[in-house]
Amino acid sequence: MRFIKTGILLGSIFLSLASAWGSSAGDLLRDLPVQQGGRVKPYDSFARESLKLLYGREKFGGREAADVVLTWLLIPEHWDDAQFVQVRHSGLREALKLDKERIYYSPKELFLNERVGLLIQEMRTKLQAQEKLNPYFQAVQTLENQLSLYHGIKFGQALLVAPDPAGDTWLAVARLPAPLGEKFATMTKAFIKVVTAEAEGSSAKADLGPLQAAVNEFRELARQQAPEKYGNDRKIKTEVHLNTFxxxxxxxxxxxxxxxxxxxxxxxxxxxxxxxxxxxxxxxxxxxxxxxxxxxxxxxxxxxxxxxxxxxxxxxxxxxxxxIMEWKSRGRIxxxxxxxxxxxxxxLTDMAPSVLDKTLSPLEPVLRDNFWLTTHVLVITLSYAAFFLAFALADVQLFYFLRDEKRFAAKIEETNKAIYRAIQIGIILLGGGIILGGVWADYSWGRFWGWDPKETWALIAWFGYLAILHGRLVGWIRQFGMAVSSVLSFSLVIMAWYGVNFVLGAGLHSYGFGAGGVEYVSAFVALHILWVVYVATVRQSRLRTNQQSA
Amino acid sequence: MKWLDRIYRILISVKLAVVVILVLGGLSAIGTIYESRYDAEYAQKLIYHSPLMYFFLGLMCVQLIMVMIDRWPWKWRHSPFLLAHVGIIITLAGSLVTRYWGLDGTLSLSIGEKGHQVTVNDRQLSIYASFDGQKFTPIAERTVDFLLNPPSDQPVEFRLGDDLLSVFDYAHYAYQKQEIVASTSEFDGPGIRFQLQNDNVNISRWLFLGRGQGQDLADLGPAQVVLTDSPYKKLGQNTIVFHFASPQRQADYEIRNKEGKVLKSGELTEGMSIDTGWMGLQLRILRFIPQAKRQLTYEKREQPSPATVSALRVKFRGEEHWLGSNSVLRLFTENTAYVVSYGNRRVSLPFDLTLKDFRVGRYQGTMRAMSYESDVLTNDGNQVTISMNNPLKHQGFTFYQASFQEDESGKPLLSVLSVNRDPGRFWKYLGSLMVTLGAILLFYDKSLKRWAKEKAPGEMA
Incomplete structure (x- = not known):
């Protein structure tokens, strides 16, 4: 129990640090509900996602997204010339004949660029013909999204802030009925006052009182429009907490x-x-x-x-x-x-926001409310967890082989058992998960097995690990072989986990598809293959010298 | 019988088992690459259901049986091993049953429609004949698989009276192209192919007025080009208007700025070239056909796209024709009219199903579907709602909500149900359960390794 107490103590220190950070004008607006992407979300999420789409990050010049995005609406003349719209695709930058020294451009130079419109038109033609977009046209699509979102926010059309009693789509800032519109204006005026005071750097904290009052008044009036549509307060607050914490x-x-x-x-x-x-x-x-x-x-x-x-x-x-394994085996690895x-x-999830999109988004119909769906994905990903453990253990074990096989014999023996155990668990989980996936497919689509790439690659990974266990049984694979094959066969898991969605990009599991990061993942796999080859070569030559000297 | 003994030794060896497992994995991996490059049908036919795949799956079953025979007489401690191995065999057998005796297809119904025709994946070529042009009777019907048996190797022939219809070529992926060609009918409207070009831009497009169509428009973002037979008034964009006068079969052009001011105008002729005055764009009239019609042609492609279909080429009376999937071809002789249709085979259900209503739920403020469901009426008068993950089971068939089609305004047109009958289901579930149970027990059975050592001392080395 001692270390649990230590943990709790450490935890509370960090938590108090986290909450002690200062507040700003945007903070007060964070939990205003807005509608976007098929759900009600806090303005904070809207602002973060918008800024991330345009600028690639959730902060701009040290300012929070909640502050920044509202000023697109309030002082667009400043932003029209600010170089903050990110164009990452070098081919696209070239096609648009943009300044090569930069990757951030001002909305004005993009809107005035005659080629932008033509490229977007070309991209739309492709979409209409249902063609798959290549990375270049995906970049065009991103650019279109960036520009139309900026344009929409600037003209008060994209920010939907109050439910419409008559319809499903909320009212945009530009279309607010008079009393609500006035309240919104009061709120933004108070906001500007606070922001200006902050910008002037007056050491005394700006008075947040009027802004707070205006926000509350606006919120209450907006809620009265259609209280049942205004979202769940607790969920909104929780989401802001998740964003900020x-x-x-x-x-x-x-x-x-x-x-x-x-x-x-x-x-x-x-x-x-x-x-x-x-x-x-x-x-x-x-x-x-x-x-x-x-x-x-x-x-x-x-x-x-x-x-x-x-x-x-x-x-x-x-x-x-x-x-569990450490606890039960008393092992220390x-x-x-x-x-x-x-x-x-x-x-990784923090560093690669464009590949690993953390936006909370609603689900495709086939994925909703399903027990088998959840179970099969949970079980299969748990098997990935076990194989990941086996992989990392083997990675570490290769160090022992590289240093001195004899001296670390005990360590190697211990990790080897661990790898074996982890692979066993992985095989059971993956086998079970594949079958549960079959049950789900049968339940949702009426077929147990359809050679869908995602399920096929899960099966291939399963075959791979099964081959390892059988190879071990006949003595083809021993300690070193176990380490090597555990590292190599994890590539199969990476293929099933990431590759099918991001490299093959085919099949029924298309709701999980994405783009990007292929070069990094390939490098990860390649580095590990090199690492295995390196250790194997060093070990071989060492064994040969030992034989000769013996 | 030394060789028999040797074969037996090889079959029960775990080493061969490892090889077979690796081969199966390798084949499956190739299959997924095929699917990604081509499509699911291609991968299924050429890999997953190929003789090679079946051979290795069969070999695996033989091995599993042999190893079990080898362990005879079985003891209680063998049960996990037996469970896992028998489970695999039963699962595979169940899959085979599904493949040969099961049904997997789709049933599309519009609201209010009653139907029993299920479309399956197999392709079928049917020919109908008529002597009076009114009543057509089927004269030939054949299930064909041109992907596995390309007609370019072995043409498929049908005798139609004194003539021969021969399918001589097949494109698994053909891009359906509409060409605009000159027509002889005076009811056909004009077609104009223009080009806009400067240092950065080069666009060429067709504009075409079909029968009864008054306007065709190419929106190029900053500018638009319009072909019309009546006055065009819309402002707000740089516009080129081609105005077609039907009685004279002539056209003229106008280049307008955003405010609608006419910058240039004149008579339109094929091959003419004008400076538009915007961004140095040059307008060229590549083709001008006063009487034009659309014509379907197909072009072979190496890889699929959503716009490709499979298509055949047939020869009849010395003439060659394209026939795309799920379409028909009309052929005529002096006294007979033939209709040749190529497309998915249809299977009749023993009962009708009526779609009473169809609903789409959407995520708030978007067009994204959140859920969709069909109210159907079965032949025994029950009304049931089928939704995602809530299928209808009826007389041995299961109906799943698969997808739907909607028009541009989002009004649902068709509900697509997936229809399924799977006599192998029980065996697949039983087998899977046994494998899972066996695998769990196997790894908790500590005596296993000792026992394996006793049994195969040579292999444990």
Whole structure:
């Protein structure tokens, strides 16, 4: 129990740090409900997503999205000339003959660029012909979305702030009926006052009172339009909390502390470090669970329906499996390795927002309300978690082989058992998951197995690991072979997990499809193959010298 | 019988099992690449249901059976191993049953329609004949698979009276193109192909007025080009107006700015070239056909796109014709009219189903579908609602809500139900359950390894 207490203590210190950060004008607006993308969301999410689409980040020049996006509406003349619209595709920049030195351009130079309109038209023609867009035209599509969103916000059409009693679509700022419009204007005036005061850097805090009052008045009047459509207050607040608190960031920080402590403990064998490691891992895990819990609450379903959500969920599974295994076997490798896996995955979700889209979005009809769907995805991704653990363990084990096989014989034996165990668990979970997937397909589409690429690749991965276990049974694969094959066969999991959606891009699981990151994932796989080859070569030549000297 | 013994040894060896597993995995991987490059049908026919795949699946079953025989007499401790292996065989057998005796197709109904015709994946070529041009009677019907048996190797022939209809070529992916060609009918309207070009832009398009159509428009973003037979008034965009006067079969052009001011105008002739005055854009009239019609042609493609269909080429009385999937071709002799149709085979259900109503629920403020459901009336008078994940089971068939079609305004036109009968279902579920149970027990059975050692000392090395 000691390390649980340590963990709680560490946790509360960090939490108080997180909440102590200052507030600004936009803070007061954050939890105003707006409608976008088929759901009611807080203005905070709207602002973050908009700024991310245009600028690629959730902050601009140190200012929060909630502040920035409202000023597009209030002082567009400033923004029209500001270079902040990101055009990432170099081919597109060239086609538009844009200044090569930059990747950010002002809305004005893009709107005035005669080629933009023509390219968008060409892209639309392709869409009408139902052609698959290549990355270049995907970039054109992004540009169109950027420009139309900016234009929509600037002219008060894209920001839907009050429910329409007569229809499903909410009223845009530009179409608010008189009393609401006035309230909105009062609110924005108060907002500008505060922002100006902040910008002038007056050391005394700007008076937020009038803004707060205006926001409340607007909210109440908007709610009166159609109270039942105005969204669930608690969900709105929770979503703002999820946006501002960043549970997954705190989680990986704790996991990082955990891995460092556990690494230290395995080097100098200090029990106190080991306990700190466990404590940090537990806090990290708690935050991790908390974050996923928030998402599940907001979405009303388990968070496993897109790439971002599975990249968050898989390390969660790895942590659980590793903690159980570490606890039961008294081994000292599982938790260390799984913390590293978790740090890696969670940092990834923070670093690659364009590939791993964390937007909370509504589901395709076939994915709604289904027990089998949830179960099969949870089970299959848990198997990925087990294979990820086996992979990372083998990765670490290869170091022992590289250093000195004899000296670390005991360590190698221990990790080998761990790898074997993790693969076993993975095989059972994956096999079960594939079958559950069949049950779901049968239940939803009326066919148990249809050679859909996603299910086929899950099967291929299963075959791969099955071959390893059988190969081990006949002595083809021993300790070193186990490490090598565990690293290599994880490529199959990466293919099933990421590759089918992002590389093959075919099949019925198209609701999870995305684009981007292929070069990084390929590099990840290639580096590991190189690593395996390197260790194998060094080991071979060492064995040969040993034989010769013997 | 030394060789028999040797074969037996090879079949029960785990080493061969590993090889078979790897081959199956490899084949499946190739299949997914095929599917990504081509399409699901291509991958299924050429890989997943290929003789090679069946051979290795069969070999795996033989191995599984042999290994079980080898362990005879079975003890209680063998049960996990037996469960897993028998489970795999039963699952595969169930899949085979589904493949040969099951039905998997779609039933599309518009609201109020009663139907029993299920479309399945197989293709069928049917020919109908008529002597009076009114009543057509079927004279030939054949299920064909031109992907596996290309007619370019072995033409498929039908005797129609004294003539021979020969299918001599097949394109699995053909791009359906509409060409605009000169027509002889005086009811046909004009077709104009123009080009707009400067240093950065090069666009060419057809504008075409079909029978009874008064206007055709190409919107190019900053500018638009309009072909019309009546005055055109819309402002707000740089506009080129081609005005066609039907009685004279002549056209003239006007180049207007955003305010509608006419910058240039004149008579339109084929091959003419004018400077529009906007961004150095040059307007060229590439073709001008006063009497034009659309004509369908097909072009072979290497890879599919949503716009491609499969298409055949047939020869009849020395003339060659294209015939696209799910379309018909009319052929005439002196005394007979033939209709040749190529498309998905249809299977009749033993009962009718009526679509009473269809509803689409949408995510608020968007056109994105949130849910959709069909109210159907069965032949015994029950009204049932079929929605996503809530199928209807009726007389051994299961009906799933698969998708729907809507018009541009979002009004649903058709509900698409997936129809399914699967006699192998029970076996697949039973087999799967056994595999799972077996695998779980297998890994918890500590005696397994010891037992494997006793049994195959040579292999454990």
């Amino acid at each position: 960043h549970p997954f960031m705190w989680s990986w920080i704790f996991y990082l502390v955990a891995s460092l402590s556990l690494l230290g403990a395995s080097v100098n064998r200090r029990r106190s470090l080991y306990i700190v490691g466990w404590g940090a891992a537990i806090v990290g895990f708690g935050l991790h669970t908390y974050g996923m819990g928030l998402r599940s609450y907001l979405l009303g379903r388990p968070p496993v329906s897109n790439m971002y959500e599975t990249v968050v969920w898989v390390p969660w599974g790895t942590m659980i499996l590793a903690a 599982y938790l260390l390795v799984s913390s590293l896996v978790a740090v890696f995955c969670l940092i």
